[in-house]
Amino acid sequence: MIRRLFYLSLGAFLSLWVMRKLQALHPNHVARRTAHGAAGMLEQVRDFTSDALGEAAGREIELRARFGLDNPEHND
Template sequence: MIRRLFYMTLGASLAVWVMRKLEALKPEHVARRTASHLRDFAGDVRAGAATRENELRARHGLGTVGHRPTNNDVKDGR
């Protein structure tokens, strides 16, 4: 009796775990996580590029460049 109860509990736990893993693989969840990671990566790349540009400008005697916020909502290409 205890053995059956153990295996029934184990099976139910595995079923819940598998269902949660499968739920996480839905396209909307994957897209949301991917977009978040890409946004973070792009921010890191921009920060690294600005740092490197300031290093190069300092080495060659040019002024430093401040961080300019980008506005991607402009429709006319400016």
């Protein structure tokens, strides 16, 4: 009797688990997760690009000041 109850509850658990996994594969769910992931990745790329351009501009200002490229009398 205990063995039958164990296998009955195991079967119920596995069927619920399989149903949830199959529902997660529904095209609407997959599209929503993909769009959410792409939006997150796009935000990370924008942040990285903004940081990189800011650092490059700062370094350019530093180099121009160091080598005197901002002075009009040194331009040929």
